[in-house]
Amino acid sequence: MAPFIESELIEWLENDYGETRKTFPANTIFPFVEEKIILVLGGILHLENDSGSEQRILTYLKGFYLLDLDALFEGTPREITLISDTEVEIIEIDRDIFLRYALKKPSYMELVLVSHARVLSKIYTESSKIYKKTSLKVKNALQNLYNDDILMMSDKESGWYGIPDFMTKKGLASYAQVSRKTLSMEIRKLEQNNGLKFINNQMFINPQFLWQT
Numbered sequence: 001m002a003p004f005i006e007s008e009l010i011e012w013l014e015n016d017y018g019e020t021r022k023t024f025p026a027n028t029i030f031p032f033v034e035e036k037i038i039l040v041l042g043g044i045l046h047l048e049n050d051s052g053s054e055q056r057i058l059t060y061l062k063g064f065y066l067l068d069l070d071a072l073f074e075g076t077p078r079e080i081t082l083i084s085d086t087e088v089e090i091i092e093i094d095r096d097i098f099l100r101y102a103l104k105k106p107s108y109m110e111l112v113l114v115s116h117a118r119v120l121s122k123i124y125t126e127s128s129k130i131y132k133k134t135s136l137k138v139k140n141a142l143q144n145l146y147n148d149d150i151l152m153m154s155d156k157e158s159g160w161y162g163i164p165d166f167m168t169k170k171g172l173a174s175y176a177q178v179s180r181k182t183l184s185m186e187i188r189k190l191e192q193n194n195g196l197k198f199i200n201n202q203m204f205i206n207p208q209f210l211w212q213t
Contacts, residue, residue: 021091032069041059042061044084046060060144126144196209
């Protein structure tokens with residue numbers, strides 16, 4: 001979707017519709033409200049499934065997303081939640097007003113469909129890790145974090161990218177679909193092969209190593 005359509009939508013929301021951007025802190029839970037569509041403008045969030053014995057992180061979201069959460073997960077258990085990992089910038093939109101306006105501007109509805117397709121594609125890709133070997137699960141999880149621009153480039157170690165502060169070993173294990181014990185073993189293997197190292201207790205990844213066979 002062309003960036004000017006996104007800019008046009010934001011301009012309509014802030015100028016004509018009169019809705020302002022709101023900033024939410026980390027660990028905010030966004031409910032699936034039928035009457036609301038949310039526009040994500042900045043920050044990092046994740047979708048989490050609480051239906052099992054443990055919470056499982058389905059995927060991370062960063063960047064522009066226009067989400068009708070109730071419609072996106074219609075017919076699925078409401079154990080799925082959207083949670084902010086960092087401070088996020090959101091515009092909340094009344095669904096009825098948006099849908100009426102989208103009748104005149106179909107490109108706005110297309111933004112919703114594209115956002116939903118991106119989210120579902122990410123969830124399907126992440127879910128496929130269950131069929132892979134443990135080492136590949138961890139590698140794939142790190143690859144996806146790198147591709148989604150979740151990892152932070154080191155300003156001291158050229159070519160190395162850090163796991164963000166909000167991501168604990170428990171969270172990374174959940175995302176990789178392995179136990180914390182298994183994750184620790186895989187981290188040691190990566191460290192021994194110079195694909196991973198710790199600097200001041202922060203984990204850093206060498207992305208080039210992740211694509212080596």
